[in-house]
Amino acid sequence: MKAKKLAALILSGFMAMSMMACGSSGDSTSTDTTTGSDASTEMKGSVEGELTVSIWDENQRPGLQKIIDEWSAESGVKATIQVVGWDDYWTLLEAGASGGQLPDVFWMHSNQAQKYMENDMLMDLTDKIEASDKIDMGNYYEGIVDLYKSNGKQYAVPKDIDTIALWYNKTIFDEMGVDYPDDTWTWDDFAAAAKKLTNDDHWGYAIAPSNNQDSFYNAVYSMGGEIISDDKKASGYDKPETQKAIQMFVDMVQEGSCPDLNTISESGADVLFESGKVAMVTQGSWMVAAFKDNEYTAENCDVAVLPKDAKTGKRVSIYNGLGWAASADTKNPDAAWSLIEWLGSKEMQEKQAELGVTMSAYEGCSDKWVNCTDKFDLNGHMKMLDADLVFRPYSKYTTVWEDMQTEKLKEAWTGDKDVKTVCQEICDSMNQTLSEE
Amino acid sequence: MSNKPKVTGRERSEFIWGWLFILPTMIGLIVLNIIPIFQTIYQSFFKTGDFGRGNIFVGGANYAKVFADTEVWQALFNTLKYAVVEVPISIIISLVLAVFLNGKIKGKSTFRTIFFLPMVAAPAAIAMVWKWLYNSEFGLLNHILPGKTNWVSNPKIAIYSIAIIGIWSIIGYNMVLFLAGLQEVPKDYYEAAAIDGATGVQQFFSITVPLVSPTIFFVLVTRIIAAMQVFDVIYMVIDNNNPALYKTQSLVCLFYKYSFQQSNKGYGATVVVVLLVVIMFFTVLQMIGQKKWVHYN
Structure with missing residues (x-):
C-alpha cells in the first residue's frame, strides 16, 4: 500500500513538473514564433563577477567580443555577448525593464532612448564621466551625445556612427552605358540615371516607404525640408520641400524606374540589390558587412557618396549612433562602468573601426575603417562624414509616428492618393501624436 | 444523530x-x-505608462476609441474571413484523409507521418518557407504557374494565401483527431450498409459523418478559437511596407502592434478583450447549435 502511495506521489510530482514545462514552453512559443531561435535566450542580470552584454546585430558580435575579451583579461571580469534580433530586442528589453531584469550593459537607440532615460532605467553616468580621464563627451559627434542626454544627465556613451551612401551595381552601369555616380551628381542626375538603368531585367533604384533613414530622409533634408521641427513639437510634412523630395521618389515608382510597392514589400531593396535586380540603392554603413559577405555584391558592386541638391547645394547624410548603456540596478555597477569606459575610450574606438565592426562615434577614429575590406571603396561612406550630418529625426514615441508614416506613404507609392494629400494627412496625425508626448 | x-x-x-x-x-x-x-481586462481601462508604471485610469475611453477605429473593424473582418476559409476547408480535407488512411492502404503509417509533419515544424519556419514560395520575383509558385501573381501583396488575395498556409499546417493535427474518432465507429455498420448496397460515398455521409460528429464538433470549436487568434503567419509573411497589410492583419496583429511595438498596453488590452468577447460569442453559438447535428451515443 505504501509503495503505491509513494508511486502516486512521484507521478503527481512528475505531472506538476511537466505542467510547468508546458506552461513555459507554451509561453515562449507565443513570442518565439515571431522571433527565431536567438530570442529564446533570456535577457538576464548577472551573477557575481560576470557581465551580460546585449546587442542586436550578429555581424558585429565577433569584433566586439574581441574588444570585450581584452577588457576581461585586464579586469578579470567575464563578459558574454547575447545577440537578439532587432524586433525582439526591444520586446525583451522592455519586459526586462518592467521586471527589473535588464542585462548589465546593452545598446541604446534613438527610437527608445528617451523612454528609458526618463524612467530611470539606465545608470546615470554623469559623475562617472566627470571623474574619468578616458571619456570626454566633447570628443564624440554632438547629435549622438545629445541623444543620450536627459535633464542634463548623460545615460550612455556613444558607440558608433553610421552614414548613408549610394551603392551601385557596376555590371548594370557598364551594360547600360551609364557613368558611375560621383560627387558631382545631383538628385536630378540620379533620377535620370535611374530611368536609363531600367529595362525588363532590372530597375534603376529601389526604395520602400519604411526605408526612411537610409532613403528619403536624406533627400528631404538635402532639399531643405524637414521631418520634425528642432523642438520636436511639429511635423515637417507640410513643408513644400519635404513634399518635393517624396514626390521625386513617387515619380520614380510611377515611371517604373523603381519597383512598385507589391514587389518591394515582398523582397526588400537590399535583397533586390544583392540579386542584381536593381542598379542602385541607398544604404547605411551597417550594411557593409552583409554586402561584403554576399558573393554577388562583393563581385559586382561599389559605393559612392549620395547626390546633392542642385538648388541648395547640400549633400546630407542622416546619421544615427548607438550608445553603450548600463542597467540602473545592475549588481555590478563598477564593472559595468569599467566596460563602458573601455568601449568608449579612444584606443578601443579606433580598434572598433579597424576591425571593421562599424565607424566610431569618437571623432577622427574612423579612418582605418576604410581598409576593413578591399571589396569596396568605402570612401563613399567615409566622405559622407564631411557632408552635412543631420541627426535622425526622433521624439519620445518615434515608432508611433514612424509606423503611421509608413502606413500612409503606401497610398502615395501606389498612386491611390497624391503626395500632397498624403503628406498633409501624415502632418496632421503626427502633430496629434507629438502633442500627446 | x-x-x-x-x-x-x-x-x-x-x-x-x-x-x-x-x-x-x-x-x-x-x-x-x-x-x-x-x-x-483591468488594464484595458487604463492609459498605461512606460514599463507598467504611472497608469492613468481612463474609464471606457479605450473602448470608445476601439469602436470608432476602422482599423480594428477591418482587422476583425480579416480575422473572421481567415477563420471562415481555414476551418471548414481544413476539416473537410483532414476528415477525408482520415477516412482513407483508416482503410487498408499500403504504407499507412508512412502517410500518417507525412501528413502530421507540418505540426512538428516551428510555425515561424513554416511561414518563412511559404513566404519564399509565394515571392513574386523569385518564388517557386510564380516560377511554375504562368503570369505574375502577387500572392501575398495583392490586398484582394493575400488573406487567402495566408489561409492556405494555415490549412496546410493544421491538416495533420485534425487528421489524427479524426483517426481517433474513427476507431469508435463499429465495423458492423459498414458491413450491414455494404450488404444493403450502399456505395462508399453513401456510407461516408450516412455512417461516418454522424458517428464522428462529436469529434468534428470538438475540432470545429477548438479550431475556430485558434483561427481567431491567428498571428504568427501573418506577422512573418506580411511586412510593414506591404500594401495588403490593412486587409490581412488580424486582431492579434493589432494587439501586438499596440502592446509591444508602440508600448500602448492599455489600448492593446482593449483590442484583445474585444477578441475575447467575439470568440466567446461564437463558442456559445456553437454550443447551442450542436444539439441539431452532434450525435453522442
Whole structure:
C-alpha cells in the first residue's frame, strides 16, 4: 500500500513538473514564433563577477567580443555577448525593464532612448564621466551625445556612427552605358540615371516607404525640408520641400524606374540589390558587412557618396549612433562602468573601426575603417562624414509616428492618393501624436 | 444523530488524492491563464505608462476609441474571413484523409507521418518557407504557374494565401483527431450498409459523418478559437511596407502592434478583450447549435 502511495506521489510530482514545462514552453512559443531561435535566450542580470552584454546585430558580435575579451583579461571580469534580433530586442528589453531584469550593459537607440532615460532605467553616468580621464563627451559627434542626454544627465556613451551612401551595381552601369555616380551628381542626375538603368531585367533604384533613414530622409533634408521641427513639437510634412523630395521618389515608382510597392514589400531593396535586380540603392554603413559577405555584391558592386541638391547645394547624410548603456540596478555597477569606459575610450574606438565592426562615434577614429575590406571603396561612406550630418529625426514615441508614416506613404507609392494629400494627412496625425508626448 | 451519511476513510482519501492530482493543472491554469485574463481586462481601462508604471485610469475611453477605429473593424473582418476559409476547408480535407488512411492502404503509417509533419515544424519556419514560395520575383509558385501573381501583396488575395498556409499546417493535427474518432465507429455498420448496397460515398455521409460528429464538433470549436487568434503567419509573411497589410492583419496583429511595438498596453488590452468577447460569442453559438447535428451515443 505504501509503495503505491509513494508511486502516486512521484507521478503527481512528475505531472506538476511537466505542467510547468508546458506552461513555459507554451509561453515562449507565443513570442518565439515571431522571433527565431536567438530570442529564446533570456535577457538576464548577472551573477557575481560576470557581465551580460546585449546587442542586436550578429555581424558585429565577433569584433566586439574581441574588444570585450581584452577588457576581461585586464579586469578579470567575464563578459558574454547575447545577440537578439532587432524586433525582439526591444520586446525583451522592455519586459526586462518592467521586471527589473535588464542585462548589465546593452545598446541604446534613438527610437527608445528617451523612454528609458526618463524612467530611470539606465545608470546615470554623469559623475562617472566627470571623474574619468578616458571619456570626454566633447570628443564624440554632438547629435549622438545629445541623444543620450536627459535633464542634463548623460545615460550612455556613444558607440558608433553610421552614414548613408549610394551603392551601385557596376555590371548594370557598364551594360547600360551609364557613368558611375560621383560627387558631382545631383538628385536630378540620379533620377535620370535611374530611368536609363531600367529595362525588363532590372530597375534603376529601389526604395520602400519604411526605408526612411537610409532613403528619403536624406533627400528631404538635402532639399531643405524637414521631418520634425528642432523642438520636436511639429511635423515637417507640410513643408513644400519635404513634399518635393517624396514626390521625386513617387515619380520614380510611377515611371517604373523603381519597383512598385507589391514587389518591394515582398523582397526588400537590399535583397533586390544583392540579386542584381536593381542598379542602385541607398544604404547605411551597417550594411557593409552583409554586402561584403554576399558573393554577388562583393563581385559586382561599389559605393559612392549620395547626390546633392542642385538648388541648395547640400549633400546630407542622416546619421544615427548607438550608445553603450548600463542597467540602473545592475549588481555590478563598477564593472559595468569599467566596460563602458573601455568601449568608449579612444584606443578601443579606433580598434572598433579597424576591425571593421562599424565607424566610431569618437571623432577622427574612423579612418582605418576604410581598409576593413578591399571589396569596396568605402570612401563613399567615409566622405559622407564631411557632408552635412543631420541627426535622425526622433521624439519620445518615434515608432508611433514612424509606423503611421509608413502606413500612409503606401497610398502615395501606389498612386491611390497624391503626395500632397498624403503628406498633409501624415502632418496632421503626427502633430496629434507629438502633442500627446 | 445526524442523518448525513458517514464519510468513510476511503472516500476521504479519494477526495484528497483527486484534488491533489488536478492541483498542478489548476495552478497552471490559474497562474498562466486566469489571472492574466483579469489583468488584461483591468488594464484595458487604463492609459498605461512606460514599463507598467504611472497608469492613468481612463474609464471606457479605450473602448470608445476601439469602436470608432476602422482599423480594428477591418482587422476583425480579416480575422473572421481567415477563420471562415481555414476551418471548414481544413476539416473537410483532414476528415477525408482520415477516412482513407483508416482503410487498408499500403504504407499507412508512412502517410500518417507525412501528413502530421507540418505540426512538428516551428510555425515561424513554416511561414518563412511559404513566404519564399509565394515571392513574386523569385518564388517557386510564380516560377511554375504562368503570369505574375502577387500572392501575398495583392490586398484582394493575400488573406487567402495566408489561409492556405494555415490549412496546410493544421491538416495533420485534425487528421489524427479524426483517426481517433474513427476507431469508435463499429465495423458492423459498414458491413450491414455494404450488404444493403450502399456505395462508399453513401456510407461516408450516412455512417461516418454522424458517428464522428462529436469529434468534428470538438475540432470545429477548438479550431475556430485558434483561427481567431491567428498571428504568427501573418506577422512573418506580411511586412510593414506591404500594401495588403490593412486587409490581412488580424486582431492579434493589432494587439501586438499596440502592446509591444508602440508600448500602448492599455489600448492593446482593449483590442484583445474585444477578441475575447467575439470568440466567446461564437463558442456559445456553437454550443447551442450542436444539439441539431452532434450525435453522442
